[in-house]
Amino acid sequence: MPDGLEFLLIFIALVIIYTIAKVIGYIRLSKQQWEQVDKSKLKEWDDDEDD
Numbered sequence: 001m002p003d004g005l006e007f008l009l010i011f012i013a014l015v016i017i018y019t020i021a022k023v024i025g026y027i028r029l030s031k032q033q034w035e036q037v038d039k040s041k042l043k044e045w046d047d048d049e050d051d
Helices: 001-034
Strands: none
Touching: none
16 A cells, blocks of 8 residues: 555544544533523424414
8 A cells, every 4th residue: 555545544534533523522512501501591482383
């Protein structure tokens, strides 16, 4: 295998791992922020009114 191809594959793998780690971090942050929301002030939608 050419040396350039090995470097390219390793770089692509690192980018994929980094991206997955960032997504997991954002999911955890989103869950944490959702737990801090004052849910009593959220608007309740009545979807059944159109029927």
